[in-house]
Amino acid sequence: MKAAVQKAINRVEVEEVPEPVTQPEQVKVKIAFAGICGTDIEILHGQFGLVKPEFPKIEGHEASGVIVEVGSKTKLGYQVGQRVAMVPAAPCGACYFCRNGQEAFCEHNTMYSGAFAEYGVYGEGQVFPLPDEVSLEVGTMLEPLSIAMRGCDVGRVGPGKSVAILGSGPIGLLTLMVAERSGASKILVSEPVAYKREFAERMGATRTVDPTSEDVASVGFELTGGRGFDAVFDCTGKLEAARQAVHLAGPGGHVVWAAVYPVGKEVGVSPWLLYEKDLSIHGLFQSPYFLWRASAMLPVLDLEPLITHVYPLERINEAFADQMAGRVMKALIQP
Ligand SMILES: [Zn+2]
Ligand SMILES: [Zn+2]
Structure with missing residues (x-):
């Protein structure tokens, strides 16, 4: 063959x-x-x-x-x-x-x-x-969709929640679709590539941002009445975006690092910020628990x-x- x-x-x-x-x-x-x-x-x-x-x-x-x-x-x-x-x-x-x-x-x-x-x-x-x-x-x-479903699950996305998604490649867009279906009220998508940002616009993002020309944090805090997001997803795999995701989360927020990152690299995160905002940070390692449900979706x-x-x-x-x-x-x- x-x-x-x-x-x-x-x-x-x-x-x-x-x-x-x-x-x-x-x-x-x-x-x-x-x-x-x-x-x-x-x-x-x-x-x-x-x-x-x-x-x-x-x-x-x-x-x-x-x-x-x-x-x-x-x-x-x-x-x-x-x-x-x-x-x-x-x-x-x-x-x-x-x-x-x-x-x-x-x-x-x-x-x-x-x-x-x-x-x-x-x-x-x-x-x-x-x-x-x-x-x-x-x-x-099937498999990428199962990852997005698990991401929304660990990120506690539900009715009325505000969501930020960094990166609108396939995982970012699938996360957007699942978050919307889950009842998210506001979804911000940050993506530098215009072609990919347009997908997010067509698929129901409340607001899209080009992080190379706009300040994602100001747009995000404005969209959430100054509170920050209930759930933030990094779907880029970039260290800077993983760090930024933590800063976009509001009190009680869930940060999901929904990507594969380079081995051995670190991101500085302030433990004070985690304490002050009662944040949770989640990694996503595969999604076997979601495959049957993803096939139903x-x-x-x-x-x-x-x-x-x-x-x-x-x-x-x-x-x-x-x-x-x-x-x-x-x-x-x-x-
Ligand atoms: Zn894959
Ligand atoms: Zn086993």
Whole structure:
């Protein structure tokens, strides 16, 4: 089969590789689409803290496709021909963390088979059936949507709450959609790239800000009657934005660092500020608890407009370049 194989840092080549072999507890999927995620770019640069820069490897974890083979020891009744979305990891269900409500930290996760390829094999816990009305393109949004849902959950977004979102890439926009559905009264979105800011405007942000020309804090405090926000999300992964998120939060506010940050870097946060404002700061490490609920939201939210570009597998390097240049919202690879 054809696959995009990463050979070295910043070097991906499309070539023939053997098809993966389905284990008895797995299903094999003909990949329809695989989204490019921010972490794929970090892996490309050898900078993602969870993935060692070891090669060759095939990436791609936000995927959808059609089941072509079902292992003999599967239990959930999956059928050949069934349309599914796939997610990066399946927790074992038995270890300490799995039995403590912390599946994200499972010590025996089944990890993904890279989806920038024609076929992939997945444990049953990594595939989710797609409702008929959800396109295979939108199916790739299952995992990022689950992250946004978990973010709004830990950020206690609810009716009447005020929300600030830093960065309107896919995670920022999904957070905006979920916050709006959750009843947020005011949503501020800060984004330097005009193309991305316009998405936030179309999708119902109360106010958008270009942080390169406006002072986000003054706009934010004005919007919230001088109090600051009930929930603030950093969806940029930039240290300066993570720091700024803390300052935008109002009394009792929740700050969610909803991004992947560089390993070993620190952000100065005043403990006095946390005391004075009774703030909580949350990290977001995966979202296995939200996948079934996220799959129930796929047909409810209007996700098609987020998918702006589809590239054939052969053009994956062009897709990476466009993604890095901020020219696309969500890019999909079609193997
Ligand atoms: Zn992702
Ligand atoms: Zn486990």
